[in-house]
Amino acid sequence: MDLIPGSSSMCDNMVACSIKAPVSLQIGNMFTDAANLGVLVIDAVSPECTSFNLQEISFKNNYTAFLMVRLHKQDPNSPGNVKWVTCLRNYQLMPCPHTEEGAQDYFSISRQQMLIEPDNITAVRLILRPAFSVWLNFGLEDIRISETGKEDSEKTLPSWLSSLTPVGQAPKCQNAIPDPDKISSSIQQMWALTEVMQSSKTTARVGRFDVDGCYDINLLSYT
Amino acid sequence: MDEGTELSSTIAQIVHKLSGSQLHFQMERQAKECLNHPSVQLETLKEDVKQYLRKSGWEKKLQNAVYQELNMIHTSGNPIAPPEHIKEPLTYMRKAQASWEKRILKSLNSMCTELSIPLSRKRPINEQKELLTKWNEMGTDEPDLSHFRPVYAPKDFLEVLINLRNPNFDNSDQPSATSHWGLIQVPLRVKDLSELREFFSELSLGYGQLGIEESSQVPQDIFENEHARIGRKVLADQDSAAAEQYIRQGSPTELRAELWGLILNVTSDPEDIMYYEQLTTSVIQHDLLVDNLFYKDVKLTASNDDYYFVFEDFLYQVLLCFSRDTTVLEHFKYNSATPPKSYIRGNLGIEEFAVVYPPNGVIPFHGFSMYVAPLCFLYNEPPRLYSVFREMYMRYFFRLHSISSSSSGIVSLCLQFETLLQTHLPQLFYHLHEISAQPLRIAFKWMVRVFSGYLATDQLLLLWDRILGYNSLEIIAVLAAAVFAFRAENLMEVTSLAAAEAVLADLSTLKVIPLLQIFLFATVT
Numbered sequence: 001m002d003l004i005p006g007s008s009s010m011c012d013n014m015v016a017c018s019i020k021a022p023v024s025l026q027i028g029n030m031f032t033d034a035a036n037l038g039v040l041v042i043d044a045v046s047p048e049c050t051s052f053n054l055q056e057i058s059f060k061n062n063y064t065a066f067l068m069v070r071l072h073k074q075d076p077n078s079p080g081n082v083k084w085v086t087c088l089r090n091y092q093l094m095p096c097p098h099t100e101e102g103a104q105d106y107f108s109i110s111r112q113q114m115l116i117e118p119d120n121i122t123a124v125r126l127i128l129r130p131a132f133s134v135w136l137n138f139g140l141e142d143i144r145i146s147e148t149g150k151e152d153s154e155k156t157l158p159s160w161l162s163s164l165t166p167v168g169q170a171p172k173c174q175n176a177i178p179d180p181d182k183i184s185s186s187i188q189q190m191w192a193l194t195e196v197m198q199s200s201k202t203t204a205r206v207g208r209f210d211v212d213g214c215y216d217i218n219l220l221s222y223t
Numbered sequence: 224m225d226e227g228t229e230l231s232s233t234i235a236q237i238v239h240k241l242s243g244s245q246l247h248f249q250m251e252r253q254a255k256e257c258l259n260h261p262s263v264q265l266e267t268l269k270e271d272v273k274q275y276l277r278k279s280g281w282e283k284k285l286q287n288a289v290y291q292e293l294n295m296i297h298t299s300g301n302p303i304a305p306p307e308h309i310k311e312p313l314t315y316m317r318k319a320q321a322s323w324e325k326r327i328l329k330s331l332n333s334m335c336t337e338l339s340i341p342l343s344r345k346r347p348i349n350e351q352k353e354l355l356t357k358w359n360e361m362g363t364d365e366p367d368l369s370h371f372r373p374v375y376a377p378k379d380f381l382e383v384l385i386n387l388r389n390p391n392f393d394n395s396d397q398p399s400a401t402s403h404w405g406l407i408q409v410p411l412r413v414k415d416l417s418e419l420r421e422f423f424s425e426l427s428l429g430y431g432q433l434g435i436e437e438s439s440q441v442p443q444d445i446f447e448n449e450h451a452r453i454g455r456k457v458l459a460d461q462d463s464a465a466a467e468q469y470i471r472q473g474s475p476t477e478l479r480a481e482l483w484g485l486i487l488n489v490t491s492d493p494e495d496i497m498y499y500e501q502l503t504t505s506v507i508q509h510d511l512l513v514d515n516l517f518y519k520d521v522k523l524t525a526s527n528d529d530y531y532f533v534f535e536d537f538l539y540q541v542l543l544c545f546s547r548d549t550t551v552l553e554h555f556k557y558n559s560a561t562p563p564k565s566y567i568r569g570n571l572g573i574e575e576f577a578v579v580y581p582p583n584g585v586i587p588f589h590g591f592s593m594y595v596a597p598l599c600f601l602y603n604e605p606p607r608l609y610s611v612f613r614e615m616y617m618r619y620f621f622r623l624h625s626i627s628s629s630s631s632g633i634v635s636l637c638l639q640f641e642t643l644l645q646t647h648l649p650q651l652f653y654h655l656h657e658i659s660a661q662p663l664r665i666a667f668k669w670m671v672r673v674f675s676g677y678l679a680t681d682q683l684l685l686l687w688d689r690i691l692g693y694n695s696l697e698i699i700a701v702l703a704a705a706v707f708a709f710r711a712e713n714l715m716e717v718t719s720l721a722a723a724e725a726v727l728a729d730l731s732t733l734k735v736i737p738l739l740q741i742f743l744f745a746t747v748t
Contacts, residue, residue, distance in 0.1 A: 063391055099410050101410055104314060105301070134393045135392065136392070144303075180286065180293070214345070215345070216345060217342040217567065219335055220331060220332055220563045220565050221565050222745055
């Protein structure tokens, strides 16, 4: 699928955090107590410990069942006062721990989903809990952290996509199929914008499979 | 990602998809034309144009097109997910599919080398003329195909699925609470009986159904008349979503062709007919090796079938056109498979000469033509038959021969079938397991062919009604389990795989809807 510019809100405001290697924490003996899987902790620290306002954390899951996120947050009134606060508790990544559902899916957690305002952050701590002892390894990959955009920043396409459905009023997407009436009314608004999209790229098909009228082939290529 | 973002991303995808479509241009033309209409005022231009499009039925067409796209979207649609993740989210499944494809490529290449024939060549003019004259009677041709063999058969594919393992899963031999006794050993999520009951709620005993002899609720003939009346209303309204809901209770025979066309959003505009003619021209111009595989397959399957042999000529036409249709390539965006690649002769490795082979990217296997055969009962004009088949393939059938974790994918269907049997008929499952007659070895071929060629045609069409109605292939796993349940007594007495196969050899007398209803709703759990 072609990614549509502007459909992801986090591309242009990435924070160049240094993501540290996961640290495994465990109580008891991991060799004698197989059921005790412990947790993994991944720290992401902002460059030179400068503070930023967190917009979104996105990553690819790898067999982690639950995620907890803590933030190293500065008090804006007294910058010296820094403490760890929990902004996301037991966020479920794998709905059924015995099966693969969600096991390698991509997730984005936006600031609206967090328990506190994630502003003035210097570090993010991800605490990962495994699903079940049948999975040999777990972790998170491709962790990306973005900060909120500047007020005057200009984007190639406005965030009209997300403004169509204000958070909190999002219709229930049962079986991933939203209400067709709502979609159709949204489509009306967006129809004019298709012109913009079209000028950037068309999906019209050509339907030719030959090269200059020739389609003589001997063998298939393995690469 | 919250639902709002997800919805926005879905909308963006659909707008992007439709923006280059024929429908877009048609609507744009209509909107321009309506400006001359006296009811359109400059002050209320936007509203008037909208009103016009609504009244002239274009809004409905747009709605159906959007609904069609929605039905194709199976992923959660996180915008940061790369294309390969949309094809298949699990890495080991993607790898397994890639190595299976490599085997197919090798097999096809070695066939070319052994027989010293190219994959594709341009037909000389006289050959083109000859083919054109016998286009409607290709079945009378009896070329020597004894050297050709199907690239693979369902049982080869089953072996691949049996050996599929998740490397991150503790596959130790010690039995535990999570051990699975069946052949499929991957821990995918499948529905349990109560979830299936909820999902297929319209099949429950409280609803009227086409495909049953009598019902306890309403006399069957009264229901059938009423249902047909509603069906005509649904058709008059031209609403895909309504048709999809309606067909969950079955389609009256006389309305089926139209209803399926509406659900699949298949049109018969002059453009569609012209497109089909273009495809036939491509068939006339180029001779492909896969054509021989299709010929062979039709001869081995449909031509030997009491129901389908009459459609032999239709099948050749549709299948050969299908192989030349590059719009089929679209489905590789959400199919775990990747189309085979090649280079025009003499230009190996030069990217400008890279092509997909065959042009639609689909290599046929033994039994492929059975996906088309039942549709011949519904459509007698080849262009329409073709469009419906292509849509069915791009929505459902491709999932039956690619390795993926989709709930309609063949791996999930196999696991669904085995899990249902193991959970609800444990004695039967254990017995068959003990005599090395694994149920999946028998049921696999039914599922890969969506029961085509196994059930009586009227029953098969009633089953396919439900596939379209629920937009899911899961019903075929349930039916496979229901067939075992129905023959459980006989199966408990057999002592070998051959004997079990004999018990289940003839499914042509089965009535699918009562079987499904009994298994789903009358089983004590």
